[in-house]
Amino acid sequence: MAAAPSELAYVPFVSVENMMRLVHRIGIETMLTGIADYIEEDFRRWESFDKTPRVASHSAEGVIELMPTSDGDVYGFKYVNGHPKNTKSGLQTVTAFGLLANVHTGYPVLLSEMTLLTALRTAATSALVARYLAPRGSDTMAMIGNGAQSEFQALAMRALCGVTRLRLYDIDRKATDKLVANLSGLGFDLTACSSAEDAIEGAQIITTCTADKQYATILTDNMVGAGIHINAIGGDCPGKTELHRDILLRSDVFVEYPPQTRIEGEIQQMPEDFPVTEMWQVITGAAKGRRDARQVTLFDGVGFATEDFSALRFVRDKLESTGLCQQLDLLADPDDPRDLFGMLQRAKGNTA
Amino acid sequence: MAAAPSELAYVPFVSVENMMRLVHRIGIETMLTGIADYIEEDFRRWESFDKTPRVASHSAEGVIELMPTSDGDVYGFKYVNGHPKNTKSGLQTVTAFGLLANVHTGYPVLLSEMTLLTALRTAATSALVARYLAPRGSDTMAMIGNGAQSEFQALAMRALCGVTRLRLYDIDRKATDKLVANLSGLGFDLTACSSAEDAIEGAQIITTCTADKQYATILTDNMVGAGIHINAIGGDCPGKTELHRDILLRSDVFVEYPPQTRIEGEIQQMPEDFPVTEMWQVITGAAKGRRDARQVTLFDGVGFATEDFSALRFVRDKLESTGLCQQLDLLADPDDPRDLFGMLQRAKGNTA
Incomplete structure (x- = not known):
C-alpha cells in the first residue's frame, strides 16, 4: 500500500520566498491597496467575528503571541513574537506566521509566512485608517x-x-x-x-x-x-x-x-x-x-487578529492564479479516518 | 544579491511522512515510553510552566483550539481541532500540528505534524497516569x-x-x-x-x-x-x-x-x-x-499543553540523530534585521 499521503493531507504553504514573489508579481502598492480593501471589508462586518485579546506569553526579553479569530466560516490565527533586542544579534524584532482553517471541518487550508505579510497588513491598516482620519x-x-x-x-x-x-x-x-x-x-x-x-x-x-x-x-x-x-x-x-x-x-x-x-x-x-x-x-x-x-x-x-485574517484571505485568493505555494504534508489523512494506526503500520515498509 | 534565505530563515519541519518514519525508526512502544518519560519529567517541574486553559473557538460542528505553554526557555503551542462528524465525510475527527520556539528570541525552532504525535502523547499520558493509579x-x-x-x-x-x-x-x-x-x-x-x-x-x-x-x-x-x-x-x-x-x-x-x-x-x-x-x-x-x-x-x-510540549521536546531531541525533518523557509531573515524591505527589493530579480 502506498505511503504517499492523500490530497487531504496537504496544506498550501506560502514560504518567505513565495511571499516575496507574490509581492513582486502583484506590485507592492497594488498589494497594499488590495490588503487594505480586505481589511476594510472585514471591519465592515466586524460583528460577525469572534474576537478576543491576543494570548500573550511575556518574558524578560520580549513576547510571543497567538492571535486567533473566526468569522464563522473561516478560522485564522497568527503566531508573532516581539523581541526588541533581537536586532543586536542579527535577528528580526518581529517574526510571524499564520494559518487559515475551515471552521466546519477544522482542517487548515493555508499556512503562510507572516513576517513580510504583517509589515504589509500593518501598513495597509495604518493607511486605511489615515484615509478616514487624516x-x-x-x-x-x-x-x-x-x-x-x-x-x-x-x-x-x-x-x-x-x-x-x-x-x-x-x-x-x-x-x-x-x-x-x-x-x-x-x-x-x-x-x-x-x-x-x-x-x-x-x-x-x-x-x-x-x-x-x-x-x-x-x-x-x-x-x-x-x-x-x-x-x-x-x-x-x-x-x-x-x-x-x-x-x-x-x-x-x-x-x-x-x-x-x-x-x-x-x-x-x-x-x-x-x-x-x-x-x-x-x-x-x-x-x-x-x-x-x-x-x-x-x-x-x-x-488586531482580524487584520491578519484579512491579509491571509487576500493571499489565499491569489494562490489559484499565481500558484505561489508549496503543498505541505502537515495532516495525517488515513483512508479510513478512524484508522490512524493502520496508516502508520502500512507505511512501515515504505518509510522505515 | 542572492535571494536564497539564510540559515536563520529556516525552521525544521516534521511532516506526517517523517513522523511515521520516526515512529518506525525508534519503535512505537519505545517511543511511547520515551514520550511518557518526557511528560513525567515535565509534570515534575510543573511549577516552572506558564499554564492557561486552552483557547477554544467553538462552532456547531466542533472546536478549534490553541494550546500554548512555556517553561521560561522554550515556548510551545499546538493547533488542534475536534470535529466528530468529520469521519462521515472521510476526514479525521482530530488533526493537529505544533511548534516550539526559543523564548529568548521568539524564533520558532520546530514545526511538526501532531495528528500522530497527539495520539502518541495522549496514550503516553494515559499509561503514565495508570502506572501511578491502576x-x-x-x-x-x-x-x-x-x-x-x-x-x-x-x-x-x-x-x-x-x-x-x-x-x-x-x-x-x-x-x-x-x-x-x-x-x-x-x-x-x-x-x-x-x-x-x-x-x-x-x-x-x-x-x-x-x-x-x-x-x-x-x-x-x-x-x-x-x-x-x-x-x-x-x-x-x-x-x-x-x-x-x-x-x-x-x-x-x-x-x-x-x-x-x-x-x-x-x-x-x-x-x-x-x-x-x-x-x-x-x-x-x-x-x-x-x-x-x-x-x-x-x-x-x-x-494539556505541557504534554504536547513534552512530546515536541522528545521529537526535537531525536532530529539530530535521525535527520527526519525538512528545512522550511518560514521566517524572513534579512542580512540587516531592520532592512526587511531591502531584502524584499533585492529578491526582485531572482523571484519575479
Missing part, C-alpha cells in the same frame, strides 16, 4: 522610527492617501540612511531630519514606529499642533508607549479593538473609561471620524 | 470506543503498565473489527465484546474513548466495581462527557490542570469545588495516588 489633502508625513516597518508605511500612505513627502527621524541615523536608500528612486520627496521636532515640521500625518519595549516619550504635547493625524503604531505591548499622555488628552483617539488596546496601546496610560472610538464604527458610518480641520486625531494602532 | 498487577483493560486513539492506548498501556488482555467494545462493530485487525499478531489477548457491560468483565482498567460531542453515558454507576482504574479520555470539551455523575461521586478523581478540566472534563457535571487531585502532585509525591485495592481511581484526562 486632514483632507495630506501630502506630508513625519516618520519617527525608521526600522523594518517604515518603507511599508510610506508606500501604503502614498498608495491609499497620496502622501508623497516624507520627513524622517530615528535615534539611530543608520536606520534613516537605510530608509532613504530604500525609498530613493521611488518618487518620494525625502528629508532626513536631525530630531523628532524637526521631522514633524509641516507634516499633516505623524507616524511613530519605534521598537523599544518600554515607556518612551517620542512625542511630547508641545510638539503636536492642530490639524494633525497621529499614526502611533510602535506602542503595542504592556509597558510600551510612545506618546506623552497630554497628547492623548487633547486628541480624539481611534482604536481597533478596545479590550486589547487598553492592555497594549498608548491608552494603557489612561483610566479604563478613557473615551475611544472604534475604527469599524467609523468605517461603517456609525461613528464620526475627523470632525474638523483643527482636530488632532490619533490612531492608537496595536494590530 | 491496581498493582493490572493486566486486563476494557476499551470502550475503538476509534483512531485506541491502538495507541493499548500499546502504551502494555509498554508502561504490562496490560496484555484487551476487552473491546464500540457501538460501531466495524471500529472493533478494525482494532482487532490492527492489533492481531502483536501479542495481545483480544476479546471483541457485544456491550460495554460485557467489555468491563474482569478488567482492572477501563478506558473510555468515544467521539460524540454531547453528553453521553458510556458507563453507569452499577457497571463499575471496586478496585478499578478508569481512564476517561473521550470527554474533552464543554458539553461532552462519558460517565454518569454517580461514578464521579464514588471515585477519587485525578486531573491534569483543574482550570481546564473543570471546563472540559467529566467534572464539568460537578460543582466548581468538587475535589480533585492534580497528577503532578501524585508524580512528585506531594499527593497520594492509589490508597488501597478497593478504591476506584478515575483519570479525567482532557489533554
Whole structure:
C-alpha cells in the first residue's frame, strides 16, 4: 500500500520566498491597496467575528503571541513574537506566521509566512485608517522610527492617501540612511531630519514606529499642533508607549479593538473609561471620524487578529492564479479516518 | 544579491511522512515510553510552566483550539481541532500540528505534524497516569470506543503498565473489527465484546474513548466495581462527557490542570469545588495516588499543553540523530534585521 499521503493531507504553504514573489508579481502598492480593501471589508462586518485579546506569553526579553479569530466560516490565527533586542544579534524584532482553517471541518487550508505579510497588513491598516482620519489633502508625513516597518508605511500612505513627502527621524541615523536608500528612486520627496521636532515640521500625518519595549516619550504635547493625524503604531505591548499622555488628552483617539488596546496601546496610560472610538464604527458610518480641520486625531494602532485574517484571505485568493505555494504534508489523512494506526503500520515498509 | 534565505530563515519541519518514519525508526512502544518519560519529567517541574486553559473557538460542528505553554526557555503551542462528524465525510475527527520556539528570541525552532504525535502523547499520558493509579498487577483493560486513539492506548498501556488482555467494545462493530485487525499478531489477548457491560468483565482498567460531542453515558454507576482504574479520555470539551455523575461521586478523581478540566472534563457535571487531585502532585509525591485495592481511581484526562510540549521536546531531541525533518523557509531573515524591505527589493530579480 502506498505511503504517499492523500490530497487531504496537504496544506498550501506560502514560504518567505513565495511571499516575496507574490509581492513582486502583484506590485507592492497594488498589494497594499488590495490588503487594505480586505481589511476594510472585514471591519465592515466586524460583528460577525469572534474576537478576543491576543494570548500573550511575556518574558524578560520580549513576547510571543497567538492571535486567533473566526468569522464563522473561516478560522485564522497568527503566531508573532516581539523581541526588541533581537536586532543586536542579527535577528528580526518581529517574526510571524499564520494559518487559515475551515471552521466546519477544522482542517487548515493555508499556512503562510507572516513576517513580510504583517509589515504589509500593518501598513495597509495604518493607511486605511489615515484615509478616514487624516486632514483632507495630506501630502506630508513625519516618520519617527525608521526600522523594518517604515518603507511599508510610506508606500501604503502614498498608495491609499497620496502622501508623497516624507520627513524622517530615528535615534539611530543608520536606520534613516537605510530608509532613504530604500525609498530613493521611488518618487518620494525625502528629508532626513536631525530630531523628532524637526521631522514633524509641516507634516499633516505623524507616524511613530519605534521598537523599544518600554515607556518612551517620542512625542511630547508641545510638539503636536492642530490639524494633525497621529499614526502611533510602535506602542503595542504592556509597558510600551510612545506618546506623552497630554497628547492623548487633547486628541480624539481611534482604536481597533478596545479590550486589547487598553492592555497594549498608548491608552494603557489612561483610566479604563478613557473615551475611544472604534475604527469599524467609523468605517461603517456609525461613528464620526475627523470632525474638523483643527482636530488632532490619533490612531492608537496595536494590530488586531482580524487584520491578519484579512491579509491571509487576500493571499489565499491569489494562490489559484499565481500558484505561489508549496503543498505541505502537515495532516495525517488515513483512508479510513478512524484508522490512524493502520496508516502508520502500512507505511512501515515504505518509510522505515 | 542572492535571494536564497539564510540559515536563520529556516525552521525544521516534521511532516506526517517523517513522523511515521520516526515512529518506525525508534519503535512505537519505545517511543511511547520515551514520550511518557518526557511528560513525567515535565509534570515534575510543573511549577516552572506558564499554564492557561486552552483557547477554544467553538462552532456547531466542533472546536478549534490553541494550546500554548512555556517553561521560561522554550515556548510551545499546538493547533488542534475536534470535529466528530468529520469521519462521515472521510476526514479525521482530530488533526493537529505544533511548534516550539526559543523564548529568548521568539524564533520558532520546530514545526511538526501532531495528528500522530497527539495520539502518541495522549496514550503516553494515559499509561503514565495508570502506572501511578491502576491496581498493582493490572493486566486486563476494557476499551470502550475503538476509534483512531485506541491502538495507541493499548500499546502504551502494555509498554508502561504490562496490560496484555484487551476487552473491546464500540457501538460501531466495524471500529472493533478494525482494532482487532490492527492489533492481531502483536501479542495481545483480544476479546471483541457485544456491550460495554460485557467489555468491563474482569478488567482492572477501563478506558473510555468515544467521539460524540454531547453528553453521553458510556458507563453507569452499577457497571463499575471496586478496585478499578478508569481512564476517561473521550470527554474533552464543554458539553461532552462519558460517565454518569454517580461514578464521579464514588471515585477519587485525578486531573491534569483543574482550570481546564473543570471546563472540559467529566467534572464539568460537578460543582466548581468538587475535589480533585492534580497528577503532578501524585508524580512528585506531594499527593497520594492509589490508597488501597478497593478504591476506584478515575483519570479525567482532557489533554494539556505541557504534554504536547513534552512530546515536541522528545521529537526535537531525536532530529539530530535521525535527520527526519525538512528545512522550511518560514521566517524572513534579512542580512540587516531592520532592512526587511531591502531584502524584499533585492529578491526582485531572482523571484519575479
